[in-house]
Amino acid sequence: MIEKLLLRLRSRDDLSAEEERALRSAVSELRRVAADTSIVQPHIDLSASILLLKGIVCRFKDRPDGTRQITHFHLPGDFVDLHSFTLKRLDHHVMTLTPCEVAVVPHDCLHGITENYPHLTRLLWFMTAVDAASHREWELSLGSQSAKQRVAHLFCELFLRLQRVGLTDGFECPLALSQTDIADARGLTAVHVNRTIKSLREERLITFHRGHATIHDFERLQELAEFDPTYLYLGREQPNRGRPQLKAL
Amino acid sequence: MIEKLLLRLRSRDDLSAEEERALRSAVSELRRVAADTSIVQPHIDLSASILLLKGIVCRFKDRPDGTRQITHFHLPGDFVDLHSFTLKRLDHHVMTLTPCEVAVVPHDCLHGITENYPHLTRLLWFMTAVDAASHREWELSLGSQSAKQRVAHLFCELFLRLQRVGLTDGFECPLALSQTDIADARGLTAVHVNRTIKSLREERLITFHRGHATIHDFERLQELAEFDPTYLYLGREQPNRGRPQLKAL
DNA sequence: CGTGCTCTTGACAGTAGTCAAGATGAGTGG
DNA sequence: CCACTCATCTTGACTACTGTCAAGAGCACG
Numbered sequence: 001m002i003e004k005l006l007l008r009l010r011s012r013d014d015l016s017a018e019e020e021r022a023l024r025s026a027v028s029e030l031r032r033v034a035a036d037t038s039i040v041q042p043h044i045d046l047s048a049s050i051l052l053l054k055g056i057v058c059r060f061k062d063r064p065d066g067t068r069q070i071t072h073f074h075l076p077g078d079f080v081d082l083h084s085f086t087l088k089r090l091d092h093h094v095m096t097l098t099p100c101e102v103a104v105v106p107h108d109c110l111h112g113i114t115e116n117y118p119h120l121t122r123l124l125w126f127m128t129a130v131d132a133a134s135h136r137e138w139e140l141s142l143g144s145q146s147a148k149q150r151v152a153h154l155f156c157e158l159f160l161r162l163q164r165v166g167l168t169d170g171f172e173c174p175l176a177l178s179q180t181d182i183a184d185a186r187g188l189t190a191v192h193v194n195r196t197i198k199s200l201r202e203e204r205l206i207t208f209h210r211g212h213a214t215i216h217d218f219e220r221l222q223e224l225a226e227f228d229p230t231y232l233y234l235g236r237e238q239p240n241r242g243r244p245q246l247k248a249l
Numbered sequence: 250m251i252e253k254l255l256l257r258l259r260s261r262d263d264l265s266a267e268e269e270r271a272l273r274s275a276v277s278e279l280r281r282v283a284a285d286t287s288i289v290q291p292h293i294d295l296s297a298s299i300l301l302l303k304g305i306v307c308r309f310k311d312r313p314d315g316t317r318q319i320t321h322f323h324l325p326g327d328f329v330d331l332h333s334f335t336l337k338r339l340d341h342h343v344m345t346l347t348p349c350e351v352a353v354v355p356h357d358c359l360h361g362i363t364e365n366y367p368h369l370t371r372l373l374w375f376m377t378a379v380d381a382a383s384h385r386e387w388e389l390s391l392g393s394q395s396a397k398q399r400v401a402h403l404f405c406e407l408f409l410r411l412q413r414v415g416l417t418d419g420f421e422c423p424l425a426l427s428q429t430d431i432a433d434a435r436g437l438t439a440v441h442v443n444r445t446i447k448s449l450r451e452e453r454l455i456t457f458h459r460g461h462a463t464i465h466d467f468e469r470l471q472e473l474a475e476f477d478p479t480y481l482y483l484g485r486e487q488p489n490r491g492r493p494q495l496k497a498l
Numbered sequence: 499c500g501t502g503c504t505c506t507t508g509a510c511a512g513t514a515g516t517c518a519a520g521a522t523g524a525g526t527g528g
Numbered sequence: 529c530c531a532c533t534c535a536t537c538t539t540g541a542c543t544a545c546t547g548t549c550a551a552g553a554g555c556a557c558g
Contacts, residue, residue, distance in 0.1 A: 043479065061389045064475055069389040083382075086375035091382050091480040114371055118363045125374050126335035128381065133332075133340050135384035140310045140318040142391035143436030147514065178536065187392030192514055194538060210523090226313055230292065231340040396546070427504065441546055443506060459555090 002027060002103060004077030004165045005051060009123050011164070011235060019120045026109035027051070033100045040081055040094035048106045050080045055100030056176060060184065061092045070185035072134060073097075073158065073177075077165040083128050085110045098176045126233075133231040142187045145226070150186040151196045152225035155206055159215055160229055171218060176211035251276060251352060253326030253414045254300055258372050260413070260484055268369045275358035276300070282349045289330055289343035297355045299329045304349030305425060309433065310341045319434035321383060322346075322407065322426070326414045332377050334359045347425045375482075382480040391436045394475070399435040400445045401474035404455055408464055409478055420467060425460035 002024060009015055015023075028048070033039060039050060039057070050057075057074040059081075071092060074080045084090050085107050114121045134157075141153045162173045179197065183190040200206050205221045207214040215221060251273060258264055264272075277297070282288060288299060288306070299306075306323040308330075320341060323329045333339050334356050363370045383406075390402045411422045428446065432439040449455050454470045456463045464470060 059385070061385065063389070063393055067393060069392045071385040071388045083378040086371055086378045087382070087482065092385060111371075114367045118367075118370070121367070121370060121374075122335055122360075122363055125370075125377070128374070128378060129332040129335045132377065132381035132384055133336070135381055135388060136308070136310065136320040136341060139320045139384060139387050139391055140312070142388060143318045143434075144312055144316060180536080185392075189515055190537085191516080191539090194536095195514090198538080233336065429504080438547055439505085440507090440548080443504095444546095447506080 001030075001053065002051060004053070005079065007165060008077050008127070012126060012233070013119075013123060013236070015120070015123075019117055022113055022117055022120060026105045026113065027103045028106050028109070029104040031102050031104065033096050033102060035096055035098050035100075038093060038095045039102070040084070040090055042090050042092055045089060046081070046084045046107070048104050049082050049084055049110065050094070051103040051105055052076055052078045052080050053101040053103055055096060055098040057094060057096050057100060057102075058181070058185070059092050059094050068093075068184055069187070070181065071138065072131065073185065075158070075161050075165060076167065079105075079124070079127055082110075082124060083131070097181060130233045133233065137231045138185075147186070147188050147192055147196050148199060149225050150188065151182060151193060152200060152205065152221050153227055154182060154186060155208075155213060155215065156218075156222055156225050156227040156229075157232070159213070159218070160232060160234065164232075164234060171215040173213050174211060175208070175213040250279075250302065251300060253302070254328065256414060257326050257376070261375060261482070262368075262372060262485070264369070264372075268366055271362055271366055271369060275354045275362065276352045277355050277358070278353040280351050280353065282345050282351060284345055284347050284349075287342060287344045288351070289333070289339055291339050291341055294338060295330070295333045295356070297353050298331050298333055298359065299343070300352040300354055301325055301327045301329050302350040302352055304345060304347040306343060306345050306349060306351075307430070307434070308341050308343050317342075317433050318436070319430065320387065321380065322434065324407070324410050324414065325416065328354075328373070328376055331359075331373060332380070346430060379482045382482065386480045387434075396435070396437050396441055396445050397448060398474050399437065400431060400442060401449060401454065401470050402476055403431060403435060404457075404462060404464065405467075405471055405474050405476040405478075406481070408462070408467070409481060409483065413481075413483060420464040422462050423460060424457070424462040 006015065006020065006023070030053075040046065052074050054076050057078075057080055058070045059072045059074070060068045060070045062068055080102075081090060081094055110124070113124070137157075141150050145153065158175060159168065159173060162168050162175070167173060179193045180190045183193040186193065188196070197206075197208055201208075204216050205224065206216060221227075255264065255269065255272070279302075289295065301323050303325050306329055307319045308321045308323070309317040309319045311317055329351075330339060330343055359373075362373070386406075390399050394402065407424060408417065408420075408422060411417050411424070416422060428442045429439045432442040435442065437445070446455075446457055450457075453465050454473065455465060470476075
């Protein structure tokens with residue numbers, strides 16, 4: 001049920017049986033939600049956070065002219081608005097892009113975890129820090145990459161994140177996003193995303209068709225996108241990669 | 250010394266005397282750092298976080314072609330790399346843009362806080378969540394605003410954040426950024442930032458000259474930038490702003 | 499009083515946006 | 529089983545915002 005979340009937490013650090021129990025018992029409810037349904041509105045007091053079990057969810061910010069900027073895509077195992085536990089109100093919307101299954105975790109339960117399970121608290125804090133790292137990487141992409149690089153970068157990220165939770169099959173994966181979704185996330189128009197994907201296909205890098213993506217050459221795609229997965233914090237920290245330890249500031 | 254940080258934390262929630270003591274004693278060292286000096290490198294194990302007392306610091310990510318994307322500016326009172334406590338290694342650089350004073354807070358002390366002060370832990374977690382909110386807002390700006398809006402937006406943000414820690418004088422504030430810094434943060438070229446600032450000056454919105462900014466018409470600037478300060482989480486939460494309470498998911 | 503940043507301005511180029519029309523395909527109902 | 533409808537995708541022609549390249553001005557610093 002919350003196995004994909006546990007998978008993600010354990011890929012960072014060990015979880016005790018008691019911590020696992022605390023997490024499991026924090027789920028108050030399961031819900032199915034239709035596609036294109038808003039699940040969190042901005043500026044409203046929240047009393048629970050949402051854990052995504054199945055489907056794709058996005059966070060987005062509205063603009064006065066009616067357009068939107070998607071700031072993050074969430075995949076199964078993501079604690080979609082864990083940050084609402086400390087923020088209490090969000091500055092953005094959260095909405096499903098496909099039919100979804102979610103678990104509801106009341107803030108009271110998270111409060112209890114912070115009171116009694118400091119190690120688990122640090123792990124959850126870590127999860128929100130990784131979210132922030134993702135936002136930074138998107139800032140990099142939006143601020144300094146070409147359209148082709150931005151789109152390629154997104155496919156690299158989503159592929160690895162899907163792989164992490166066991167949702168890929170070789171270099172293929174289900175990915176029920178529209179070209180408009182990609183445009184809204186990458187700061188491009190749907191028309192230009194279409195041209196860009198066509199060009200990536202012609203270069204035999206990816207195929208993206210009817211909610212299904214195939215990566216034909218991950219290495220070249222990664223190179224084109226200048227993609228470095230460090231920011232995803234996959235796997236455990238290893239002892240310092242051989243770089244000289246900086247005199248700790 | 251760490252008064253500006255306390256000011257920021259207290260503007261969110263009360264701090265007990267004991268919590269204040271815990272924070273004060275977490276500072277192991279004070280440092281002066283020259284301008285344009287790297288204080289945190291990516292991919293390296295970190296054992297302390299940096300609190301900014303004076304000056305301006307930026308976070309940035311490198312690109313293979315040597316350009317950089319600034320993802321955040323830090324002002325006095327900011328806990329610059331508090332997120333390194335949970336991440337252990339960063340995916341980006343941190344560097345001073347002006348001469349700075351910083352306080353060093355060992356991760357061991359932060360660990361102690363998470364073990365013994367859950368309320369203070371939640372407040373610190375909140376601070377990193379606000380950082381993430383800022384990243385989201387920058388994604389919005391980078392992804393969907395015109396050059397003029399992006400620059401105006403940055404001035405709105407920095408002005409309010411400086412005001413919060415008492416560093417403004419009416420609508421004037423010291424702001425020792427170069428146009429190149431602004432360009433690297435806003436995904437523009439320095440040449441275009443220059444033209445943009447000229448245009449903002451001609452419209453009598455702002456003057457920016459020799460490290461000093463003056464906002465001539467904050468309201469119109471805000472309107473132009475589509476700037477909504479919600480994401481800065483200034484001040485305490487108030488009971489729900491009169492909007493209808495959503496049936497809690 | 500040079501030296502070297504940063505800022506400023508101009509001319510030109512190119513990436514991505516806009517507008518418009520048509521194609522494709524999933525879902526619906528007769 | 530076959531229209532019909534509506535989303536999404538696709539392509540073309542044109543536009544424009546922002547980048548590139550280049551030269552010169554202003555100012556801080558030694």
